[in-house]
Amino acid sequence: VISTCYDNASRFVKILTSGQRNYLLPEDFGPMIQDVIDSHPGLAFLKEAEEFHSRYVHTVIARIFYCVNKSWTGRISLPELKKSNFLQVVSLLEEEDDINQITDYFSYEHFYVIYCKFWELDKDHDLFISKADLSRHNDSAISSRMIDRIFSGAVTRGQTRKDGLMSYSEFVWFILSEEDKRHPRSIEYWFRCIDLDGDGFLSMYELEYFYSEQTKRMEAIGIEALPFNDCLCQVRHSFTSITHTFALIINY
Secondary structure, eight states: OTTTOOSHHHHHHHHHHTTSOSEEOGGGGHHHHHHHHHHOGGGGGGTTOGGGHHHHHHHHHHHHHHHHOTTOSSOEEHHHHHHSSHHHHHHHTTTOSOGGGOTTTTOHHHHHHHHHHHHHHOTTOSSEEOHHHHTTTTTTTSOHHHHHHHTTTSSOOSTTOBTTBEEHHHHHHHHHHHHOTTSHHHHHHHHHHHOTTOSSEEOHHHHHHHHHHHHHHHHHTTOOOOOHHHHHHHHHHHHTTOOOSSEEOOOO
């Protein structure tokens, strides 16, 4: 391996794929993360709770792809791996006995919070949730139009997809995007949801389409909503000094 791969990232990909590919798929990480469960002192308590092993593995994998796979292809390329902090975090596993101090990817506390949120919504515990299930999240904070977009395939992909249902791995992406809206992947996640025609731009129509439903919901509970044009001015002002990957089109 050393004679043909000249850096840690290349060696990592070759080992995990047995030299079959120059990119990583979700299933490539399974044995490695299981080894972390079996050997890391911070997860010693988890050894006997085998029913949680696969849940932890899938959570870590989903978090890895959420942060590293910037191309949204479902494949982590060698350049993506090199640009990420993943290998540095992996090296910390040998230095830090408290797994919860490794907040990127491997934290058990983070996994437990995510899984409990999913478990509360997944009433039949089949590891899939419906639109109706997701509508209960955070006291029904997510609008029905946004839920429709989340389930439309705009931000989901892969073999675990089922029509009309969200898998656990897809929920991990949702909850990460919901909890930290400043994360670059979260910004792209919600942008893709709002971008109805998938042209890489947000139009007045698209913004008002989602905002109008929220104003109706606010008015129904006695909250006075800010008029759309006033809200739009605030949004435009927040964009004035920031360079973004995507453009915001505003047509008067």
